[in-house]
Amino acid sequence: YGTQTVDEKGHLTIGGVEVTEIVSQYGTPVMVYDTELFKERASGFKETFEKKGMKAQVAYASKAFSSIAIYQLAEQQGLSLDVVSGGELYTAVAAGFPRERIHFHGNNKSREEITYAFEEQIGCIVIDNFLEIDIIKEIASERKQKMNVLIRVTPGVEAHTHDYITTGQEDSKFGFDLKNGQTDQAFNALLDHEFVNFLGMHCHIGSQIFETDAFKFAAEVLMEKMMEWRTVHQFICPVLNLGGGFGIRYTEEDHPLEPAVYVEEMAEVVKSMAGEYEYPVPEIWIEPGRSLVGDAGTTIYSAGSTKEVPGIRTYVAVDGGMSDNIRPALYDAHYSSAIANRMNEPHDQQWTVAGKCCESGDKLIEEAFLPRVETGDLLAVFCTGAYTYSMASNYNRLPRPAVVFAEKGQHQLVVRRETYEDIIKLDLPLHQQAKE
Numbered sequence: 001y002g003t004q005t006v007d008e009k010g011h012l013t014i015g016g017v018e019v020t021e022i023v024s025q026y027g028t029p030v031m032v033y034d035t036e037l038f039k040e041r042a043s044g045f046k047e048t049f050e051k052k053g054m055k056a057q058v059a060y061a062s063k064a065f066s067s068i069a070i071y072q073l074a075e076q077q078g079l080s081l082d083v084v085s086g087g088e089l090y091t092a093v094a095a096g097f098p099r100e101r102i103h104f105h106g107n108n109k110s111r112e113e114i115t116y117a118f119e120e121q122i123g124c125i126v127i128d129n130f131l132e133i134d135i136i137k138e139i140a141s142e143r144k145q146k147m148n149v150l151i152r153v154t155p156g157v158e159a160h161t162h163d164y165i166t167t168g169q170e171d172s173k174f175g176f177d178l179k180n181g182q183t184d185q186a187f188n189a190l191l192d193h194e195f196v197n198f199l200g201m202h203c204h205i206g207s208q209i210f211e212t213d214a215f216k217f218a219a220e221v222l223m224e225k226m227m228e229w230r231t232v233h234q235f236i237c238p239v240l241n242l243g244g245g246f247g248i249r250y251t252e253e254d255h256p257l258e259p260a261v262y263v264e265e266m267a268e269v270v271k272s273m274a275g276e277y278e279y280p281v282p283e284i285w286i287e288p289g290r291s292l293v294g295d296a297g298t299t300i301y302s303a304g305s306t307k308e309v310p311g312i313r314t315y316v317a318v319d320g321g322m323s324d325n326i327r328p329a330l331y332d333a334h335y336s337s338a339i340a341n342r343m344n345e346p347h348d349q350q351w352t353v354a355g356k357c358c359e360s361g362d363k364l365i366e367e368a369f370l371p372r373v374e375t376g377d378l379l380a381v382f383c384t385g386a387y388t389y390s391m392a393s394n395y396n397r398l399p400r401p402a403v404v405f406a407e408k409g410q411h412q413l414v415v416r417r418e419t420y421e422d423i424i425k426l427d428l429p430l431h432q433q434a435k436e
């Protein structure tokens, strides 16, 4: 992946830095991001629209990995930012991210969160439900402050992906249903408000999607609705947001397209439909998360104990697990791995990589092909840049790992390792018993 290579010592290098060096400086588990790969992906998306001569915003869906440094990197790449909570917005503010490029999502934003978005004068709120419409109208009128909005709709597209993360079908907690009139009702409720600037629709049809048809279909369905609003209300939507969800390659079983290809095909549908119906080509917004950070991230663990269950399997336990990567336990996600300090040896023995949490289900990889693992070896798990650190927990009171950026032979700590003091920092001791 990206700038990963193996040097003459047989050590894995990322961004021109030996993983062994990163480990000696920051310990394990440690997550290493190849920032050059992030930049390549970002410009790949942006250039796809530029080549087509289409106006676009590429917003990093930062739920995939949220930290001050990644927001700053995203800003340097000219990306916009999708945040889904007051906490992500706060992080963006702390990173100095340009407010006008921040888009605020979420299916149950609180009044406090929405007020915060107004205070920071962010670029757009993606409205998810009727309650939010009322809150936004109220706050906008009270403050006499304009706010750009999109409405999130469920276009009824079922993408072929894992059930838990499919959000585009009609039975979804997200957004307004396109088919039963909800979307028109939301549109009507927003159209003529003095301080609400309605920009158009948003949809997100799922995550880790490999095929382009679902995206194209969603684009078509939304474009049709836009044509209808033009006919009925003489209203032209200046923006069409088609979400994220572009799949990446975790293991050899996965066969995604190049990330930019998804975008290219969607953009083509929009452009040609607009041409056919003489509709002004809307500005396209997309929200990739996984495809920007997923394969840029690698987690390095230290191997601890090994255990053979004769005739069945051999376990190697590492110093992290479901606390830093819940995806195998939660979604049955698959990953590939290697021994980072002995890359040149044949990886031909089958191992089960277990975590250190007190649960039998805490297995990171069921069938890892590795050399004979020795205690102290460094195990690299690839493609862990998305939805790992951001979903990490302190289960079993394990401190969360350090996160490091590596590029062109340089490395930098961007999230320090949690300490035991961090772990108890919210705890308060029991009240003293009143003396008798």
Ligand code: LLP
Residues within 6 Å of the ligand: 061, 064, 082, 105, 165, 167, 204, 206, 207, 208, 243, 244, 245, 246, 287, 288, 289, 290, 291, 327, 331, 386, 387
């Ligand atoms: N936009 C919206 C409105 C979303 O809900 C999401 C992801 C994205 C964009 C970014 O999707 P991406 O490009 O990253 O696929 N925790 C799960 C994934 C949940 C995705 C939630 N929404 C996982 O680990 O696979």
